[in-house]
Amino acid sequence: MTARIGVVTFPGTLDDQDSLRAVRTAGAEPVSLWHRDKDLKQVDAVVLAGGFSYGDYLRAGAIARFSPVMETIIEQAKAGLPVLGICNGFQILTEAHLLPGGMLQNNHLHFICREQKLRVETSGTAWTADYTAGQEIRIPLKNMDGRYVADERTLDELEAEGRVAFRYLDVNPNGSLRDIAGITNAAGNVVGLMPHPEHAVEPLVGTGRTDGLGFFTSILKKLVNA
C-alpha cells in the first residue's frame, strides 16, 4: 500500500500538474483536490501548489485562504495532517496563520525566476526527513511576492526552535529576513517554502537536477512506515 497525497487546485493554481507528477515520481498516489470541496478524499498528506491563486489579487494567498477546502485543511493540519506549501502554497499557509509571518513583494520589485541554492536546515519535518541537516540543494525559484517577513521576536523564536527549515545561500533573491526560504510549524507537519522542489524531480526538464525529489520521498516514507 502506498500513500495518497492530495494536491489542491484553486482558481489560478499553476503548478498542480507538476506537483501531481512529483508525487507520482516519488511513488505515491496523487489525488487532485478542488478548492470548492471540503472533502479531502481521505488523503494522507496535502500539497498546496504554486501559482497565482485568485490572480494574487489583494495579497498572494489572501483569497484562497478562505476557500472551503482550506477550512478542512486548517482544521486537520492543526491535528497533524502533513501539509507542504510551495510558493503560493506557502503564502496561503501564512495567510491562514498555520505558519507565522507574512510574504511581501520581492525587494527588487521584479518577478524572479532562477535556479536557487538552499540549505536544508532541518531533517526533522515530515517533508525533509530524506535530507540531512545542512545539506545544500539547488532547485528553481520563481515568484513575485517572496520576501518573508516577521517581527524580531517571531524570527528569534523560529531560530531558537529550529523551525527555519530552508535558507537561501549565495544570493538572497527577494530580501527575505535572515535569508529564510522556508519554515515549519512546531510539530513539523506543516512546511512552507518559496522555491519549487516539484520542478526538480527529473533530470530532463527544468534545471536538469533532481534535488527536489527528497520532499516527496520523505513524506512517502513517513506515511508508509507509520
Next chain:
Amino acid sequence: MTLDTVKHASETPEAEQPWKELGLKEDEYARIREILGRRPTGAELAMYSVMWSEHCSYKSSKVHLKQFGEKVPVNDAMLVGIGENAGVVDVGQGYAVTFKVESHNHPSYIEPYQGAATGVGGIVRDILAMGARPVAVVDPLRFGAADHPDTRRVLPGVVAGIGGYGNCLGLPNIGGEVVFDACYQGNPLVNAGCIGVMKHEDIHLAKASGPGNKVILYGARTGGDGIGGVSVLASETFESTGPAKRPAVQVGDPFQEKLLIECTLEIFREQLVAGIQDLGGAGLSCATSELASAGSGGMRVELDTVPLRDSSLSPEEILMSESQERMCAIVEPDKVDRFLEICEKWDVIATVIGEVTDGSQLEIFWHGEQIVDVPPRTVAHEGPVYNRPYARPAWQDALQADDANKLARPADAAELREQVLKLVSSPNQASKSWITDQYDRFVQGNTVLAMPEDAGMVRIDEKTNLGVAMATDGNGRYAKLDPYTGAQLALAESYRNVAASGAKPLAISDCLNFGSPEDPDVMWQFAEATRGLADGCLQLGTPVTGGNVSLYNQTGETAIHPTPVVAVLGVIDDVTRRTPVAFAEEGQLLYLLGDTHEELGGSAWSQVIHDHLGGMPPKVDLEREKLLAEILISASRDGMIDAAHDLSDGGLIQAVTESCLRGGKGARLVVPDALDSFVFLFSESAGRAVVSVPRSEELRFTDMCGARGLPVTRIGVVDGDEIEVQGEFSIPLSELRTAHEKTLPGLFA
C-alpha cells in the same frame, strides 16, 4: 438620442455620419452604402470601420501575403493553413501543434505594461481557439536606443507586462529577442508568440453552422476598453489625434484568462462546441462577423444580453469594445446546459447572446429593434484591398554602396581584444537574463530548453519524449540594407537555431513590422521582404502557417527598419537528444561548420564600433542552410556532438563567448590559415554553427560532414578558464562574464 435602427437608416439616407473620424476613406464609405443599398446604421458603421481597418482587413498587405498561399512547399505536416486563428501542423504520434506570433506595438508604447500584457493575452486566446492547450510563449522585442530615457520607461514596463501576464497564466516563456536601435524610439515592437498542442481530432475552427445552434459569449464582462483602438491605434500614426482617437487602453486580467483557458479546455474535452472564436481586436464585431462569414448560415444576436461592466455603453461601443478575456462559442442547443455548467465551475460568466439562422445575414438587435443587417462576408472577408504603389527607395543604392567591409579595423591584437569586450557588452549582444529572469520558464514541468539556448524546447508527451522547439529571429539592419535578403536571413537564422537544438524545422509563422504602407519606399520594403520570405520558405520546405502584419510603425516621416520577425517551429522525436549551447566538457574539440567570408555589412561589429549601417547584408544560401540543419540534426540524434551554437549577429566570437559562459569553461581558438583573425571573429556570414565534439566522435563527425559536402574546420578545444585566440589575445572568463552580464542591469535595474 434615438436609436439608429435599420429602419431609421433607410428613412434618413442623408444623415451625416462620422465615417472619416472612424478611419474610413470616402470610397470605402461609398462602398458600404452600395453593399447595403442604404446608409449604414451607426452600429453597422462601427463594425465596418473596425473590420476594414488595416489591422483587421490587411488591406495593404493582402496582395503580397497571397504569395504565402501560392508558393507552398510540399510538406505533409500542414493540417490547417493561413486564414484560421492560427495554422496547425502535424508533429506525429497523433499530435498537432498550432503556433503564431502577433504584434502589440502601438498599445505598448502608450501603456507599456498593459499593452504588452494584453498582447500575450490575445495570442494565447488565438491558440486556445484552435482547440489547443497553450504550452509556451515567446516574445520578440525591439526598443529604441538602450540609453534613451524613454527606453527606461518602455522596456521595464513591457517586460513586467509580459511576465505579469504570462507568468500568471502558467505558460513557460521559452524564447524571444531583445534588440535596441534608435529607429524604434517612438515605435517599440512588442511581438508575442504562443505554441499550443492538441490531438488531431481536437482541432476547432472559427465557424458558425447549424441553424438553431446557440451563440455563447463567455469570459469577462464587456467594458469600454480600447474602443476605437483597432481602427485608430493600428491604422494611423497616433500623433494625429482626432476626436474619436483617444488612446483607450485595454487592461488585462490574466487570472480571468487562466480560468478561461481551463474552462475552455474542459469544454473541448466534452466536445461541446461546434465552432469557436476568441475576441481580440474589434471584439464582438469581429467574432460575430467572422463566425457567421465562415459558416453556412446567418446569425442573429441580441446585443442587449451581453453582460456589461459599464451599463452606459451604447450598442456601437459594445460592438467595438476590445475588453479582454472573452470568447465566443457556437453550441448545439442540447449541449448548452452542460456548457454553462462548466463555465459556472470555473467562475466564468457565460451568456447565450444569439443563434445561428438559416438565413444569410448577420442581424443584431438592441432591445428588440434591429440595428445591424449585413452580409457577414462583406464585413469580415471582403473588405477593401489596396494595391499600393511601391518603388525602390532613391537612397537604397547609396546605402548599399557605403561598404562596411571598408571600415577601419583593429590595428593590433590589443585593439582586437578591446573590440571583443566592447561587442559582447554592447546592449544588443549582452546577456538578456535581467529580462528573461522575470519570466517563468519552468512552469508546467516540460521545459527542456529555454533562454539562453538557441531555441526553446518543450516536451509534449511524457511517455515518448516527443517535443517541439521554437526560435524567433529578425534583423532589421540586414533588412534595411536589402529587404529581400533580410527576410531570408531572418528565416535562415530561425531555422538554423531550431536545427542547432536538434529539432527538425517544420513550418513558420511571421510578424511583419513595417512603417507606413502609404509611403512607396516602405511598401517596396514590404513587397521585397514578403517575396524573399515566400521564396525562402518554398526552398526550405517550411510553409507559412499564419502570421501578423503591423504597419504604420513610424514617427513622422521616419519609418522603423523593415523588421520581419520569423518564428520557426520544429519537432524532435526524443527530447533527451536535444543539443544545448553550453561548452561543458573540457578537452572536447570545437568545429566551425560552414564558410566564412568577409561579410560585415549590417554586422554588430559595424554598429558597435563604428555606429555604421551600410553595404550588403551577408549572402544567403538556403541549400547550405538545409545541409547544415541536416548535419546538426543527425549529429544530435546519433550523439556525435555535445553542444552546438549557431553563428549570427556578433559572429564567431559572440557565439563562442555565450557557449563558454553557459558551460563555465574556457576555449583555446586557432585562427584557420585561410582567414584573417578579424574576419574569423567578427564576420557574420550565414549558414554557420560551432559545435563541440567528444574526441571519440571526431572521425565519425568529420567524415559525415565530408561525405555530405559541408565545410568543417577544426578551430580549437574546450579548455581552461579563459578564451584564448592563439597568437592574438586571451580574456579570462570572469572578465567576459562581467562584461556580458552587467550591461542590462546597469541600464534598467
Next chain:
Amino acid sequence: MARVVVDVMLKPEILDPQGQAVQRALPRLGFEGIADVRQGKRFELEVEGPVDDAALARINEMAETFLANTVIEDFTVKVEESK
C-alpha cells in the same frame, strides 16, 4: 514635516481586476452589502519645508507625470496633518 497623500485610482471606465476579485470574495466570507470595490494606491509623502502652493503644484506635477499613469489612472492630492 508635513505629510501629503496622493491617492491613485484606476479611471472608472478601466477594468479593475483586483477590486473585482475582492468584491467577489466578500459574500463568501460573510460580508454582504458591498456593491462595488475599487483598489488603488496610496502614497504618503513626507515633505521637507512648507507645503505651500508652490510645493503643492510640484507634487501635483509629480503625481501627474510619475505617480499616476494618467492614461489609465486618476489621482488626488491632499495635505494631512503630520503625525
Next chain:
Amino acid sequence: MARVVVDVMLKPEILDPQGQAVQRALPRLGFEGIADVRQGKRFELEVEGPVDDAALARINEMAETFLANTVIEDFTVKVEESK
C-alpha cells in the same frame, strides 16, 4: 450609496521597497524635498444601505481579517461623502 475608504499601509518597521523606489527616482525626475515615501493600498467600498455603527463595525472586521494582513499591515477606515 455611501463610500467607505479603507487605507492599508505596511507597518512602519517593515521595509517598503516600492516607496523607496519612488523616493529614489524623484530627484532624477527633478523633484527635490521629499524626505520619505511609503506606498500602500486604498480600497473604495460602495456600501448599500446606511453606514451606521453596525455597518462600520462589520467593515472594520472585514479590514482586519481580509483587506489587511495585520501581521505586516495597519489599516484605517473612514467614511467619505458619496459622489
